[in-house]
Amino acid sequence: MVRPGDSLSAVFGGSWSVIAQLNGIRAPYVIYPGQRLATGHGGGGGRTVTVQRGDTLSGIAARLGIPQSRLHGYRSGNPNRIYAGEILTY
Structure with a gap:
């Protein structure tokens, strides 16, 4: 609260x-x-992944075996613009 x-x-x-x-x-x-x-710690899995230099959202999703739409937390709000060091949840 x-x-x-x-x-x-x-x-x-x-x-x-x-x-x-x-x-x-x-x-x-x-x-x-x-x-x-x-x-996000209740029931949603609460898993995270840190964006590495050269990563794309679609590439991260493919690597994790999940739909891209499950990745959240990129500060730009634009799935085509993510930044190294961002911590995404899925």
């Missing part, structure tokens, strides 16, 4: 973009005290 003064980046660190996406938060700096946030 969000407490006064919390921010996604302070609470969740590098995975704040994943939390924003899971909760449909468009402006990640706007969260409210008392708000409950899904973290």
